């Protein structure tokens with residue numbers, strides 16, 4: 001049967017494409033924004049039985065939804081779900097990890113007031129760069145369709161554009177013929193020394 005041809009979709013799907021190419025069975029990775037557990041489940045499948053996923057969210061509801069989702073999929077043993085801010089990830093994860101995945105914004109289907117915030121997002125992105133192994137990737141999906149998201153995108157773009165090119169490759173995907181509010185993807189790979 002002919003292999004399905006590539007479809008260019010959205011920032012989140014692009015992030016998944018890169019993760020599928022980067023993460024191998026047995027790897028340790030971080031889902032920095034657990035939410036409903038979609039990314040956590042995808043990462044659990046990528047790391048396989050021998051791998052491990054650390055997942056963070058500040059909302060108990062997110063942890064509960066993700067726990068249920070993983071249980072239903074038979075993947076609970078591959079993940080540690082932490083009800084903690086991603087800015088604290090270095091206190092929970094020793095590293096190095098192969099990938100850190102951010103999907104900023106609020107928990108779909110819940111209070112929009114509990115959204116990721118510029119100061120903690122930036123602190124967490126810095127922590128992710130320290131934890132990721134050489135050759136590993138940090139993906140940052142940002143949603144500028146609301147005020148804090150727009151600020152978050154400007155801040156993360158300024159910060160990541162200033163990273164030393166010898167140490168990091170930084171790529172920004174944005175659908176330039178779509179509305180400015182369309183989500184963007186910042187992808188950072190730590191170079192080998």
Ligand SMILES: C[S@@+](CC[C@H](N)C(=O)[O-])C[C@H]1O[C@@H](n2cnc3c(N)ncnc32)[C@H](O)[C@@H]1O
Nearest residue numbers: 033034035036037038039057085086106107116
């Ligand atoms: C867009 S959702 C994530 C979607 C999720 N990856 C999925 O697949 O369903 C963003 C999540 O970030 C969480 N969040 C907000 N501030 C956070 C923080 N400081 N640390 C970790 N998660 C945070 C929110 O509670 C929300 O659940």
